[in-house]
Amino acid sequence: MTVLLQLSNLLVRREGRIVLDISSLSVETGEVVAIVGPNGAGKSTLFLVLARLLKADQGQIVFNGRTTDSFDDLRYRRQIALVLQEPLLMDMSVYENAAIGLKFRRSPKAQIEERVSHWLDRLGVAHLSQRPARKLSGGEAQRVSLARAFALQPELLLLDEPFTALDAPTRIRLLEDLKSVLSETKMTTIFITHDLQEALKLATRMTVILDGRIEQSGAPQDVFNRPVNDRVAGFLGR
Secondary structure, three states, X not given: OOEEEEEEEEEEEEOOEEEEEEEEEEEEOOOEEEEEOOOOOOHHHHHHHHXXXXXXXXXXXXXXXXXXXXXXXXXXXXXXXXXXXXXOOOOOEHHHHXXXXXXXXXXXXXXXXXXXXXXXXXXXXXXXXXXXXXXOOHHHHHHHHHHHHHHOOOOEEEEEOOOOOXXXXXXXXXXXXXXXXXXXXXXXXXXXXXXXXXXXXXXXEEEEEEOOEEEEEEOHHHHHHOOOOHHHHHHXXX
16 A cells, blocks of 8 residues: 555644644555544644644645645645534535535536535435535534535545534444445545544544554554553553
8 A cells, every 4th residue: 555644743732732742643545544532632633734724833744745835725625625523514505515615626517416416325315415404414414524525536534523413323324324435435534533433433543642642553453452551541441
């Protein structure tokens, strides 16, 4: 496999305090990497840096063989897609919401129709395509957010706790569908979560962050069954 993303000596300070200190983290093409840790561990800060919504104080990010400093924010963001904890849907139809990213990129109309129709169907919300987004349930709204992201065919998909606000049955069904989609598409994904069961379900690799630093990274079952120290064991409930 080739390395899509490489972080080196990444440091982020907030109010004079170090909140993220990552000496090295690489993500290979096709991996689903779950970044896990308790609240305040630095997961959301890492997400913001990767989404280029927060600038690191120092360090280097190499994306597709090029440092991210070598191209502007717009060019970088055209290669990624975000799905957030709260679906950011506009006051328009489900179809228009799923198509909006492609329209911003001035994609051909036929391509928009093909991709949006495919992903709404694949994620089980095609029958809602003309419904106003404000009338969706939480699970339906998150499925539309995912359809919009997959329609962009990004190099990297960033998921920030996308199941937190969902009830248990809805979350379980969506996890199953997303696992199937990620397996089919082999889309490189970084998945931020504090829920270990979600990480075990979706990820091909799990990375534990505590107090802004990576403590352990490896296959989810290996990390869960063989924590490297007491701090990781404590977080994992081992």
